[in-house]
Amino acid sequence: MMTNAFVRKLERFGPLDRDERDALDALCAGAVHHRADDEIGQGGQAGTVPLLLAGFAYRFKLLSDGRRQIHGLFVPGDLCRHLYGHLSPSDHVVRTLSPAVVAAVPAAALHGAMERHPRIARALWASTVTDDAVLREWVVSLGRRSAYERMAHLFCEVFLRLRAVGLVDGQSCDLPLTQMDLGDLMGLSTVHVNRVVQQLRRDELIALKGPHLTVPDVAVLGRAADLDPAYLGLEVGPAHPRNAPARVGAA
Template sequence: MPDHLIRKLEHFTRLSAADRLALHGLARSVRAVGRHQDLLRDGDSPRHVSLVLEGWACRYKQLEDGRRQIVAHVLPGDFCDGYLLVLRALDHAVGTLTPVRVAEIPSTALMEVLDQHPRIMQALWWETLVAAAIQREWTVSLGQRTALERVAHLFCELFWRLRMIGLTEGDTCPLPLTQVEIADTLGLTNVHVNRMLHQMRGAGLIVLKSKRLTILDLPALQDIALFNAGYLHLGREGSHLDAEG
């Protein structure tokens, strides 16, 4: 089941059959959760680690007066937490954006796998660092990019991340976000997101319909977004750790 996770990790290093088997063994207990539910609440300290197998979720923080900021998108193959081995309490919430299937992994089981499979340990370490790099790039977007550039950049990033886990088809990918959710991601209002989408459609850059995004001209979109994929570290940077065969 954790095919997306495996596919993602293999952008870092090639796993052995035993590695893959171990990862499959982790996704034993699976839970289905509906749309717009909280998987984790701010302040929680869950006992197990959750891995999203299918569907989209997001990390978000809410200010006292109601303002909400989505701080990360959690796609299939992403962990919800993974931090709780060290930190006592979560400093943000995790909510579903679509119906989701999550594997609940006892932290002892995860630790055992990490001990016995150093290649997985390295790959998950890489995964953590890429997540941090994405967070930094979001800081750049919110701090420096205009509204149009932000939307374009988000679409480029999601397209690359989805392609990494095999969820694109040609120039098309799922995009189950509402305009309000895009706005909460980019620090904009839904009204202005709508206007930017209008503009991008008018320029023949994208088609967005029925929760699917088609990028008609990826190079042009990347130019507009000042998008540079380097921060996603997709160059198989752990190839020296590759498994044989």
């Protein structure tokens, strides 16, 4: 089911029964397919919270001279705005990185589900706390980690987040970030990004072919990044096998 990633993400924070899963399914009604580079959650979608069900998206701000800083990366199962973000004007832009499926969840419906189902409310707040922890780690990366550690940390984090929602196939996952995207995320030039990626390849920590990332040993990559997975509420060790949710374009 298309909502599997959302349900799986929330089930990391506690079990959900059938009624609770049905309530989450109902929030995803009317999900829309988007092309890559579509802006989401803006304009006519006031009063809604965008929920990414398939594909990838990112959050960024532009400076007056056009320079871009990416400060959020969304994978399936992620809400692309804070639970109460609809109450104030948006100070950033969210755009798809790849073909994606997004549900514009009415904020009133989301909050209603939280009121009727306390376990959904707890899971959503726990997810929000985790999202805040991710942002703090990104700040630490920009301020203190070397470019090598920064890149390794990002690849390891995204791999773990995708594995948690069943979107890792063995040692590989999709990651449709260009070198320009990586540079705008990490505050590096594309030349520097290329140099660091090549070093990670030479060290056999990753393989990166187009939009596909392979991590031969995520524990080794995590050590190279000085990554403590506690901020994600996850472990570096292998996950229990699950059936992967549908991908964009899948039957």
